[in-house]
Amino acid sequence: DAGVTQSPTHLIKTRGQQVTLRCSPKSGHDTVSWYQQALGQGPQFIFQYYEEEERQRGNFPDRFSGHQFPNYSSELNVNALLLGDSALYLCASSLDRRMRDTQYFGPGTRLTVL
Amino acid sequence: LAKTTQPISMDSYEGQEVNITCSHNNIATNDYITWYQQFPSQGPRFIIQGYKTKVTNEVASLFIPADRKSSTLSLPRVSLSDTAVYYCLVDSNYQLIWGAGTKLIIKP
Numbered sequence: 001d002a003g004v005t006q007s008p009t010h011l012i013k014t015r016g017q018q019v020t021l022r023c024s025p026k027s028g029h030d031t032v033s034w035y036q037q038a039l040g041q042g043p044q045f046i047f048q049y050y051e052e053e054e055r056q057r058g059n060f061p062d063r064f065s066g067h068q069f070p071n072y073s074s075e076l077n078v079n080a081l082l083l084g085d086s087a088l089y090l091c092a093s094s095l096d097r098r099m100r101d102t103q104y105f106g107p108g109t110r111l112t113v114l
Numbered sequence: 115l116a117k118t119t120q121p122i123s124m125d126s127y128e129g130q131e132v133n134i135t136c137s138h139n140n141i142a143t144n145d146y147i148t149w150y151q152q153f154p155s156q157g158p159r160f161i162i163q164g165y166k167t168k169v170t171n172e173v174a175s176l177f178i179p180a181d182r183k184s185s186t187l188s189l190p191r192v193s194l195s196d197t198a199v200y201y202c203l204v205d206s207n208y209q210l211i212w213g214a215g216t217k218l219i220i221k222p
Contacts, residue, residue, distance in 0.1 A: 004157070035212075042201055042212035043158065090157050103210075105157025 002027065004106035006091050012112045013081050019111060021076040025093030026104045032074040033103065034066060035090040043090055049074050078111075086113045118202045123217040132189045134216050136202030139183050147178060147185045150201045152215070158201060161187070192220050 005024045013019050025032050031050045035043035045058035049068035068074045072093075078085055088110050092103040119137040126132045138147065146165050150158035162169055164176040164185070175188040189196060199215040 033210075040214075042214050044212065045210060088155075092157070102160040102163070105159065108155075108157055110155075 004091055004093050004104050006089075006106040006109050008109060009107070010110045010112075012114065014114050015081055015083060017081050017113075018077065018079045019081060021078075021089050021091075021109045021111070023074045023076070023091030023093075023106060025072050025074070025091075029093035029095055029104070030072050031094045032068060032072065033092045033094070034074070034076045035092065036060070036085075037088040037090055037108070039087075046076070081113045083113050086111060117211055118204055118213045120200075120202050120213055120216045122214065123219070125219050125221060126192055127221050128193055129191055132192050132196070132218065132220075134187045134189075134200055134202075134218065135184055136187070136213075137184050138202070138204050141182050141204055145204045147176070147182075148203045148205065148210070149174070149176065149187045150203065152199045152201065161200075192218075194220050194222060196220050 003026050007022045011019060023032060033048040034046040036046055037043040046060050046064055047054050047066055048056040049066060052068045054066060063079045065077045066075060076089060088108040090108045091106045094103045124134060146163055148163040149161040151161050152158040162171055162174045162176045164178055166178050166182060169176045177186045197218060197220045199217050201212055201215040203210045203212055
């Protein structure tokens with residue numbers, strides 16, 4: 001049983017470009033959350049998707065958007081990239097969107113903005 | 115939203131018991147406390163979750179006093195492979211608030 005998978009592993013973009021990151025949740029999980037983790041810091045919650053809708057959102061600008069597909073996989077899109085968007089982007093899936101249940105994290109996508 | 119405070123770093127030795135305390139003064143009645151472990155260049159991994167008193171699983175114990183303003187993660191008999199960053203989280207209103215975590219270094 002595959003856990004949470006993310007693609008790509010690494011990505012290099014330049015300022016102003018757009019990027020799409022992908023996540024496949026653990027089998028049986030229907031809730032996907034996205035996090036941004038800057039070097040040396042804890043993950044920061046971006047948003048959560050459940051039933052193909054954004055249910056919760058952290059303190060991130062509208063440049064960050066997402067989507068969830070009927071098979072529960074998800075995408076994170078970031079427009080007009082800034083240098084400060086360089087980070088590890090983590091996807092987590094769970095059975096319970098109230099966070100009562102364990103979240104399973106993927107290995108992350110390392111985004112570098114030049 | 116409840117915020118957490120943890121020591122920035124801790125050192126210990128193989129075979130010792132390690133206790134990491136987290137402060138969460140404004141925790142709400144329905145909030146749970148969760149701990150995660152993260153190795154470099156990997157996603158965090160769930161360790162344990164609790165609401166009150168004591169919870170124990172195969173890898174750790176979690177102690178939560180009656181006022182719930184703090185919690186302590188206890189790792190019995192640590193090994194070198196327990197060197198990682200440990201995060202204490204409180205789930206508030208469907209969100210998990212992450213602090214900077216505690217960098218735990220285990221020495222031989």
